[in-house]
Amino acid sequence: MVVKIRDMKFITDKPLDYSTLFADFRDPNSGAVVLFSGEVRGSNQGKSVDRLEYEAYIPMAESMIASILNEAIDKWSLNKAICVHRIGTVEVMGCAVVVITASAHRASAYEANKYIIDRVKHEVPIWKHEFFTDGTSEWGENCECHHE
């Protein structure tokens, strides 16, 4: 099954323009469009963050995100769903990942959106390298969901 988005790439090294993506999601069958933007915080675990650098195993990440989106589209009868994740450098307040879901009513769009971002964060081979303002750096691990 093909994701109902025209030839969209799910991993990009370009800044994410979520207002354009959002505009593309409007359609007469969707009474609800939910947009989640994962943004880079200026601090983490008490340290001041300078920037993040994301890396992905791109072919696998692309196919896994497509599969997660298709599952969500089927499970919640969505009209559309998209998830695009950045690789490369993302500055503080920059958008690292965007998930948009569109459905007839809001409950489905909200639930599906959370389902997609949770699975992408925990399953898809994408990694963040945090660079702190003190010159140190650290690879992240998504094992502390209860903090998110």
Added chain:
Amino acid sequence: MNKEVEITVGCFAGLRKYFGATEQIKCPLPATCGEILEKMLAKNPEAEIMLGKCRIAIGEQFVPQDFALTENVVVFLIPPSSGG
């Protein structure tokens, strides 16, 4: 008789503190993916904790540790995800 082959291992993210982006591991066949993890550990014992957290992929599919290796296969070691 066992045949020794060179397996290419792809490493990402935090694993590259310990290894190059790719490593060549000599391995007699038949062997499993789990044996590649053991050989990587022998190559750099400091990577023990990180190797213990990695999943294994061949192509674009995760495979279990008992998955049988074949000649010319590239094994990717996938550290815990940290997207978002």
